[in-house]
Amino acid sequence: MMGGMWTSIFKTDGKNVYLDKWIKYTLAISLAIVLMLSVGFPVYAFAHYPKLFPVGVGIGILFTVGIAGKLFIKRFRGSNISFSIIIAFFTIIALVYMKELSTYNYRHSPGLDLANVVSQHIKRDELYYYKVPDECLSPMNFYMNRLIPEIKNENNLSEAFLTNNTVYCIVGKKAYNEKNSFQNVSHTVLQNIRYKDIDLILIVNHLKTDRAEW
């Protein structure tokens, strides 16, 4: 397949194509690199990711359609499909990349884990946050499909917690340890939660302590 391309570079007599010798040589080197990668990448990919069989089948269909088009459609008989094959090879690499990301994600989604841990306590009760970075807050909002209101100061905290309803609050551990705000409010620590490298604490206004290190 590279032969046709090679010929098209070095045998331009009689064609309306002009190629400078420097262009010829740099193009030839580029094509040699493409050839090596085209062979090397798929071998590497399918050796390392055996789960990619369906992707391979998909690409196989593309190849078959391309080759069938060349053989059976009169218009394409004279055309050179070598470059399309190279493109297909590189497309495999891109698919491998995306598929690998997908596989990784199925094992690991910290935001979803965080939301699940909080959800198992909360159900449909009230939940607030206090001194929690947006990085933690947005996955909780998104995966729990709610807008968690903020407790901005000590007065808010007292107002929110001094009710007859069960009220939960997720607090940054650093803020919880530094501030004295929580000493004046009756509460129970439900769970310590670690999200990436941030420590959080889930507290409730009235519940028996259910300490479980997570």
Add this chain to the structure above:
Amino acid sequence: MLAILITISCFVLFFDLGGRGFQNKDYLRFAETAREMMFTGDYTVPHYAGKIYLAKPPLLMWTIALSSQFGGIITPFTARIPSALCALLSIITVFLFGKHLYKNPMAGFWAGLILLSNYMFFLYSRTVKTDMMLATFIFTALYTFYMGYTTDAQRRRIYFVLFYVSIALAILTKGPLGFILPFVIIFIYLLCKRELVFFKHIHGLMGFGILGLMVGPWVILMCQKIELNTVINNAFSESVVRYSTEEYGHKQPFYFFLPELIKGFLPYSIFFPVTFVYLFSKKVERIMEIVGGSQYGLSPSLSLCPSRGVKAPAISFPCIRRWRS
């Protein structure tokens, strides 16, 4: 050819589109902002984590909310549909552009396939970010401008309507950058062509009207809810400050972008050396032409006008197309 290209593109762009979660090489931010729009019913002022979020205009969030309306919930698949559809539109535009420039649908077909298999294009077409949408609207704006530039006066108006619609959508995607970037490119192009006078024929008044109709209502509605100063300061800081200061952590030395450029254009960055040799040889010919030694009339703008006498080597056309786009 276009049907084959669209079929291949749909397979590559939509295959396992929702398989990857948001927190994996993607931004949850835009999906969350769209969810908050659906949750609160406020589609005018975007909110993120309950706070006003003006870093980006709302078009991407609107489209995410729209594609998620049927299920009522935002999933990775529904959130990525706008980017994937924009990528498809880009590929179709590239096809039409290549077909028009080279009077050959095969040129457009190859250009479309190459764009599709480009690493960074492929990655961004499957992520929830504004970049793919912005690139698409800028590209359609440039295409429609070129068509308007090369066609007769009667058809020009239609192309310029599409041009301003694309600009308006680009502004709604990423703010003033959607306006600045295409106009800088067009200015440089016309400067190289020594036809700056063409700016008289771009139907500026109609353009202001279209931009006003498409962007204005959102700006007015937003200004009713928040102060105009906040909106202006935010647009300025997103379009100018972030590129000139270290405030956003984006400032990098110039050499930082070279490996990024090579990585972004993979696998076609392999053809960079050929492209530079080709461009250099053209530059030499251009000098020769000025001196009076060349018979070939070379266009100074390689990007949009192929030379008359010398045909670009067919094989390097695609990489040059990619390089310039």
